[in-house]
Amino acid sequence: MPSPRLEQITPDNVLAACAIAVRPDQEGLVAPVARSLAEAYAQPAVAWPRLIVDDDRPVGFLMGFLDVQWGRDATDVRSGLWRLNIAADQQGRGYGRFAVAALADELRRRGADRMFVTWAPGPHGPERFYRRLRFRLTGEVSGDQVVGELAL
Numbered sequence: 001m002p003s004p005r006l007e008q009i010t011p012d013n014v015l016a017a018c019a020i021a022v023r024p025d026q027e028g029l030v031a032p033v034a035r036s037l038a039e040a041y042a043q044p045a046v047a048w049p050r051l052i053v054d055d056d057r058p059v060g061f062l063m064g065f066l067d068v069q070w071g072r073d074a075t076d077v078r079s080g081l082w083r084l085n086i087a088a089d090q091q092g093r094g095y096g097r098f099a100v101a102a103l104a105d106e107l108r109r110r111g112a113d114r115m116f117v118t119w120a121p122g123p124h125g126p127e128r129f130y131r132r133l134r135f136r137l138t139g140e141v142s143g144d145q146v147v148g149e150l151a152l
Contacts, residue, residue: 004059004098006050009037016058017051023088025124033061036083047082048106052099060086062099064106070116079107080116084126100133108152115152118145 009017018034031039040047046068052060063083070076081103086096107115117135119126127146135148 004052004054004095006062006099006102007053009040009049009051013051013058017049017061020058020061020085020087022085023091026088029120029122029125030083030085033083033085036061036063036085039063048103050099050102052086052095054090054095058087059090059093060084060095060099062103064103066107066110078114078116079110079112080114096129097133104150104152113152115150117148117150118142119148120145 007013014037017037018032020033022030037049040049040063046066048064048066050062050064051058052062061083062081062085064080065082066079067077068079070078081100084096084099086099104115116138117130119130121127130148133150135150138147138149140147
């Protein structure tokens, strides 16, 4: 069983984070870590980027979003999972499950009672993964992605 942890992105691990690469069939479904870090830098108030490390080996990248106004309704403020990149050779070992649970814990600590995620539907998409973690489809779409919600 893996014993992973989340680490803040620092000058010491940023290159290791950027080196995380998903499987080739997943490349069109999730942005590269470097793009995520650029978005986090541009939106530091809402981005929560973390490196997923097991022992001292980087195995993935997680980025949460915090207190984002959803759509045009100013009262609909949401937090959730923005990006999840698990290294191609590390998939299927529980790191994705760990990362989602760790983000859920962080959101609970911040007072959230729900966690959101969006994903691109399709045969190589992560829908089965998120549904196994008890995310339910909300019926909403965000761009070309479906929206899932998890009660915390």
